[in-house]
Amino acid sequence: ERGVNVVGMAASGLAPDGSTPERLIVPPLHIVDMQDNDLTTLLHQLLQHIPQAASHYLDALAFPECMLHQGLQLTASGQELGGDLMFGRRLGFSGTPSALLPVELGDCHYERGTDGRVIALLTSPA
Known part of the structure; x- marks a missing residue:
């Protein structure tokens, strides 16, 4: 060896x-x-x-x-990232399904059937 x-x-x-x-x-x-x-x-x-x-x-x-190039830590919430602070135009916002969205995005429109698929997956014995 x-x-x-x-x-x-x-x-x-x-x-x-x-x-x-x-x-x-x-x-x-x-x-x-x-x-x-x-x-x-x-x-x-x-x-x-x-x-x-x-x-x-x-x-x-x-x-x-x-x-050396990281003088400080940048942080932002979903509210800040989805609002007008970062971008003038947003096409969508991905994250945890919630009605808590930046005001600039308007109302939340859930994809039809998503909640049912999540519940089916969580309750599946497989």
Whole structure:
């Protein structure tokens, strides 16, 4: 069975053919040349199954960079989205069947038979 043990900056394991043990010196990640395909392939093989590596990448690099663009959280209710605030013209409004609609949409017109299909589904033994 092929295995790898990473300790500090050294990695050891079995050779790809399962015979001669290998010992590799891995440079600190901040000085790795990303153009070095051999080294980046080796690092990928060493780190791809280590959850702590993925967690560190997401927490320290990916999420902070992505979240820089999210200065605040945008929220809106169905009343706001369906009203004149966002759009001058609306063709319909989808959501939980309710007569509570933005005034600008007028009265609610339910699709004929919808309530019956919902009740039939909920009471079906299947």
